[in-house]
Amino acid sequence: MKSxxxxxxxxxxxxxxxxxxxxxxxxxxxxxxxxxxxxxxxVITGSSGYVGLTGIFGLVPLIIFGLWGGALADVMDRRxxxxxxSIGLGVxxxxxxxxxxxxxxxxxxxxxxxxxxQAFFAVNQPTRAAIIPRLIPGAQLPAANSxxxxxxxxxxxAGPLLAGVLIPTAGLALLYLLDSIFLLATLWAVWKLPSxxxxxxxxxxxxxxxxxxxxxxxxxxxLLASFVVDxxxxxxxxxxxxxxxxxxxxxxxxxxxGFALGLLFAAMSAGAVLGGVFSGWLPRVQYQGKAILVCIVxxxxxxxxxxxxxxxxxxxxxxxxxxxxxxxxxxxxxxxxVSAAFRSTMLQQVATDDMRGRLQGxxxxxxxxxxxxxxxxxxxxxxxxxTGVAAAGGGVLVVVGVVVAAIAFPTFVRYKVGRAA
Numbered sequence: 001m002k003s004x005x006x007x008x009x010x011x012x013x014x015x016x017x018x019x020x021x022x023x024x025x026x027x028x029x030x031x032x033x034x035x036x037x038x039x040x041x042x043v044i045t046g047s048s049g050y051v052g053l054t055g056i057f058g059l060v061p062l063i064i065f066g067l068w069g070g071a072l073a074d075v076m077d078r079r080x081x082x083x084x085x086s087i088g089l090g091v092x093x094x095x096x097x098x099x100x101x102x103x104x105x106x107x108x109x110x111x112x113x114x115x116x117x118q119a120f121f122a123v124n125q126p127t128r129a130a131i132i133p134r135l136i137p138g139a140q141l142p143a144a145n146s147x148x149x150x151x152x153x154x155x156x157x158a159g160p161l162l163a164g165v166l167i168p169t170a171g172l173a174l175l176y177l178l179d180s181i182f183l184l185a186t187l188w189a190v191w192k193l194p195s196x197x198x199x200x201x202x203x204x205x206x207x208x209x210x211x212x213x214x215x216x217x218x219x220x221x222x223l224l225a226s227f228v229v230d231x232x233x234x235x236x237x238x239x240x241x242x243x244x245x246x247x248x249x250x251x252x253x254x255x256x257x258g259f260a261l262g263l264l265f266a267a268m269s270a271g272a273v274l275g276g277v278f279s280g281w282l283p284r285v286q287y288q289g290k291a292i293l294v295c296i297v298x299x300x301x302x303x304x305x306x307x308x309x310x311x312x313x314x315x316x317x318x319x320x321x322x323x324x325x326x327x328x329x330x331x332x333x334x335x336x337x338v339s340a341a342f343r344s345t346m347l348q349q350v351a352t353d354d355m356r357g358r359l360q361g362x363x364x365x366x367x368x369x370x371x372x373x374x375x376x377x378x379x380x381x382x383x384x385x386x387t388g389v390a391a392a393g394g395g396v397l398v399v400v401g402v403v404v405a406a407i408a409f410p411t412f413v414r415y416k417v418g419r420a421a
Contacts (some may be wrong), residue, residue, distance in 0.1 A: 006150065006279050007143035011172050011399075015193055016135045016144065019128075023151045029182030032166075032175040033093060035265055037114050040100065040172050043255065044107045048387075052241045054380020057111040059372035061118045061119035065265065069123030069416035070361015071209045073130045073195020073353060078196040082127045086187050088120035093180035100173035106313065113254070126360030133197050133348045133356065143279075145344040149337050150276030154268030164262025164283040167394050168254065199353045213358030216351075223350055225345045225405065225412035226292065227366045232401035233296045233336070234370030241375035245315040246387050251322045260322060268333030275334035280412040288342045289415035292404050295339035300398030302332035307392025340367075347419075 011017045038051045047050075072081055096113055099106075136144055166174055217224055247253040247261035285291050305328035313321035344363075351359045374394070381390035406413055 003307055006146055006277055009141075010136050010147060013136050016132070018189040019131075019186075020147060020151060022185040023148070024154065027067060027152050027155025027187040028162070029093075029155075029179035031156045031170055031269075033096065033117075033162050033179045034156075034363075034365075035160050035163040035261070036096070036100075036167075036172045036175040037242065038259070039111065039167065039244055040110055041107055042414065044105050046111070046406040048242060048245045048257075048379050048382050050107060051244060052376045053111060053144065054114055055241065055372035055375030055379070056197030057115045058118040058375075059369050061115050062122045062369045062372065064122075065119040065414070066122035066126060066361045066365040066369070067210045067213070067358075068361070069128075070213065070358040070364070071125040071191075072123065073127040073208070073357030073360065075198050075204060077198070078127050078131050078134070079190060079193045082124065082131065082193075083187070083190050085120050085124035085127065086183065086190055088412070089117065089124060090180050090183040090187070092117040092120060093176055093378060097173055097176035100171070100176055102164045122361075124365045126357055127326075129344070129348070129360045129363070130353075130357045131193070131196055134354070138349060141348050142341060142345045143340055144211070145151065145341045145348075146276050146279040146337075149340055149344075150279070152170065153269040153272035153276065153333065153337060157266040157273060160269075161262045163265070168258055183203075207276045208284060210358065213355060213362060216355050217359060217362060220350060221411045222415050223347060224348055225289070225409035226383065228360065228409070229296055229402055229405050229412075230339075230343060230366050231370045232405060233299055233339070234367070235373045235377065235397055236394040236397040236401060237299055237332075237369040237380045238374040239303065239306070239387075239394060240371065241379045242382050242387045242391060245324075245382065246310055250310055251318050253314065263322065263326050264329065267329035268328045268336070271330030271333030271335075272337035275337040279338070287414075288417060289412040290348060292339045292342050293402055293413065295335040295342075296402045298335040298398055299332050299339070300395045300402065302328045302335070303395030303398060304392045305393060305395075307388050307390070309388075310391060311386070311388025346415075359390050 011020060018299055038054055040053060041051050042048070067087070069081075092113060096110075096117075099109055099113065132144055132148075141167065219225075243261060243264040245266055247258070248255055251260040253260035306325050308320045309328060310327040311326075347359055347363055348356070378390050378394060381393065385393070
């Protein structure tokens, strides 16, 4: 069982352990807001098209501040930068709480606050990821990434399910308030970190430094291919913008949210947690490129199954199809967790430390920006063709796109690492 269950060796490092433990609470709070923002937009407007706009309002700051934040992480003390961005996230959550508590009901205010929140998130995440290789040995990175993603996905289960209970009984304002309170745990963990100064010679984080990160990436074909296949998976396969409409129109949930909405948002994360719990085999995989491609194909197939379940659901059998849809989403979450763990490990091992922040900035733009584009595309496709067709069609495009990428990047297919001891 030890060879199958998750490797917890990285938790022996006290700094990593504090960050990881604080993340259990903080991620739950963050996921409350992940549900609250699209749900509030849908309640105000009644339109999945407007929910899809969250993709645009989230994508622009993710791109700008993700790239700039990655450059900052290469020239600033990473502990200090992580503290600043974490405080910014907390303040934004408080502002979300205030507008919801006052019943402002202005969709543009919600979207603007969301854009500000995503700017701080875009600085926070590449900095946090660039810190990990400075805390633990390289051989422990696959295990550490699996542990991180398991916590993130656990929060993505607990958060939506808790949101599904709290929204009808306590309202959206409480979700935002809890998010701001839970962030205090991460602030404590970051405060306890040692100073993590830059190791490179660059002293500024300007446009030239951002471009140098792209120039470096262009020479690393394996990393470039990992970004391309993730964009394909998230842009075409992530149909979360459709969840509020599917929960209400297809599975009969209340307009303000409820059990079906919580299940849909939690399903992929439930699968990812199971994948993380049984991730002990990941460090022994040598052909990580092939493993990623297989996982993304399976992700696309799971999204096809999800779309088919939604398309054929009817009022008399909605419960059966709801659980079928949840099962497909859960399977997709499991294979996506494996793919993400390998992609993170590739980046942390291949990139040099003086470039790690900038490449982590590109990584967060891809990982978080891809789904934002997917929100826009799925919202528009659902308006034109319906939610089931939009979800299933996106899965088909994922499978086709990954096959094309495998042909275009043979180096990625052949990528091999030494077997871990």
